[in-house]
Amino acid sequence: MLPAAAGYDRGITVFSPDGRLYQVEYAIETVRRGTLALGIKSTDGVILAVEEKTRKLQISNVTQKIFQIDDHIGLAAAGYIPDARTQVDHARFFAQSNRLIYDEVVDVEGVAKNLADMAQQYTQYAGARPFGVALILAGVDKNGIGLYLTDPSGTYIGYDAVAIGAGSEQVTEHLEKNYRNDISLDKACVLAIESIFMVSEEKTGTKHIRLAVIDSKSKTLRMMPLEEIENYSKQVQDKESQS
Template identity: 70%
Template sequence: MLPAAAGYDRAITVFSPDGRLYQVEYAIETVRRGTLAIGIKSKDGVVLAAEERAKKLQVHTMTQKIFQVDEHIGVAAAGYIPDARIQVDHARVMAQSNRLVYDEAADVETIAKNIADLAQQFTQYAGVRPYGVSLIIGGVDRNGGSIFVTDPSGTYLAYNAIAIGAGSDQVNDLLEKVYREDMSLDDACVLAIQAIYHVSEDKSGTKHIKMAVIDNKSRKMRRLTEEEVAKYAEIARSRGPVTQ
């Protein structure tokens, strides 16, 4: 760290002379070191995928990085996952409150903005730290399928396809070149697995891959079974590595 920046990383409410909040930047770096999470929007719905590296004796059927907020909204997280649980619980309360007050399902953007507002609050008060997690919030509402990403700074942005976590720069470069807005939900699932294989050490197995889909017709989130993930992985392997 430069001498001029020394000390400015110890208090979250103090800007450095060059206009930076170091604690927020450290939280964003935590996200970059987390395992990969991917969100892809297709013409038929939304796909959420995550790489989870389970220990040898860990029960690998339990998903730690993909959450359900409401029946039509799911979340994939990268970074410090305990922080993700808190944000997801907050989003669930928001979603159910929306149903009670307005008698309708909350829009995906409403949930994304609410989580981003929560994250932003933890960048301006002394005695707290930023959330060390980013969320890919995907779902299907009255406006169709949509994907938003939040980060520790409180920013939220909409994407057609996005990756966060370790290796996300390579995966995002890949998605920019091969993603098509008219792809089917099945093709989006295959692309998500190809993207994980692109940066993962394990380029053949499927136990480290967790996936969920929300299709436009049912507007309900469904976690894919191991057999379904294996089927998409077989297609991904048959197509070979995605060329950039």
């Protein structure tokens, strides 16, 4: 342990002399060790894609890293997934409360801010630890297409395309080079699968990939079936063979 960190990482409410909260930094490191998750906005919708590493005998029909918050909002997580489930329950309650109280669907940014506020509270009270998970919220509301990232510190930021988890730095560079504001939903799906293959140990097959789409017309989250993911995967392989 570095001398500067000695003693200052034992309590979440204690700042180090150089102004750092080590417990929050440890939580962010947990996110970096999680499997990849990413979100990409397109002209006609937004997608969420994750890599899920399953064991040979594990039943993998249920997606562990993509959650539906409301009809029009989805969430992808990287890090300590049990923490994500707690925040998902909170976000679902917030979204349904908004429907009951105001008789309208909740904004994507409103959910992102609420989750960020919840995460921030866990950085300032003794006897608790920060959430060890980062979340990508995606959806389509009255303001258009929204894509936001929240992290254990309580920060939330809007993005056109974002990646979190192991290999996210490499994927972010890839997105910066290949993302365009006029990208279609189909091309965004291809870009997402291409990004996962880039950092995954499995360079073939799609059983480790999960993908959800929220298009601008229906404003409804749809989990993409394996057959459709395989079609996009073939486009990635064709693209690589031509280059």
